[in-house]
Amino acid sequence: xxxxxxxxxxxxxxxxxxxxxxxxxMTCGDWHAAEDAVANALVKLYPRWRKLERPDLYVKTMVYRxxxxxxxxxxxxxxxxxxxxxxVALRDPADATDxxxxxxxxLDAVPARQRAAVVLRHYLGLSLExxxxxxxxxxxxxxxxxxxxxxxxxESLAAERISLTGNSIEEWTSAVA
Numbered sequence: 705x706x707x708x709x710x711x712x713x714x715x716x717x718x719x720x721x722x723x724x725x726x727x728x729x730m731t732c733g734d735w736h737a738a739e740d741a742v743a744n745a746l747v748k749l750y751p752r753w754r755k756l757e758r759p760d761l762y763v764k765t766m767v768y769r770x771x772x773x774x775x776x777x778x779x780x781x782x783x784x785x786x787x788x789x790x791x792v793a794l795r796d797p798a799d800a801t802d803x804x805x806x807x808x809x810x811l812d813a814v815p816a817r818q819r820a821a822v823v824l825r826h827y828l829g830l831s832l833e834x835x836x837x838x839x840x841x842x843x844x845x846x847x848x849x850x851x852x853x854x855x856x857x858x859e860s861l862a863a864e865r866i867s868l869t870g871n872s873i874e875e876w877t878s879a880v881a
Contacts, residue, residue, distance in 0.1 A: 713753050717746060720760060723828050724767050730823040731771035733812055741770035764830075765838045768820055810860035818853030825850045 724745070728738035745766035749759065756762050811819055817839065824835040825846075836846035 709754055713750065716759060720763065724763065727764060727820075727823060727828060728767050728771040730811065730827065731768055731816065731820050732774050733808070734774075737774040738771060741774050742767055744770045761834055761837050764824070764828075765840065768824075768838055772816060806861070810857055813860040814853050814856045818849050818856060821846055821849035822853035822857065826854075 721742070724742045725738055728741040729735055732738055732741065745763055748766060749756075749763050752762075753759065811822075814822065821835060821839060824830045824838055825832065830838065832843050832846055832850075835850070836843045839846055839849065841849070
């Protein structure tokens with residue numbers, strides 16, 4: 705790869721790394737698996753870098769698929785008894801941590817494809833067309849996945865007695881960030 709292409713790739717990775725990690729984490733729910741998914745996607749992106757028109761959408765698709773693949777690996781099903789964390793959490797003064805934990809639990813209740821659609825659309829701010837491109841589906845399917853995902857998220861949060869009102873998606877995105 706030419707030096708200027710390599711520099712452009714580095715700048716691209718630097719600018720996209722935070723959103724790629726968040727997408728992977730929201731998809732698989734584990735920071736370590738999310739980092740692996742992002743690394744695997746970037747390794748596959750590197751040789752294709754010069755040929756891509758929209759590398760941002762391509763890499764988001766790759767990260768989403770890699771994060772889903774990470775959860776399917778056989779070694780992920782093998783866990784020792786020491787891997788489980790206690791269910792008790794200490795309260796912090798601003799209740800931010802508790803809110804994040806409740807939101808993470810509510811997001812875990814949303815099916816993976818719908819969760820990815822909600823994260824792509826509202827958390828990462830992609831358009832419906834771009835969300836459909838990442839999920840490899842039609843715009844109508846992406847729209848219904850987002851809608852159903854938000855409904856399931858609201859249902860899960862209501863079950864936890866947390867209200868998610870109207871279109872205030874900023875409330876939960878700031879809680880997760």
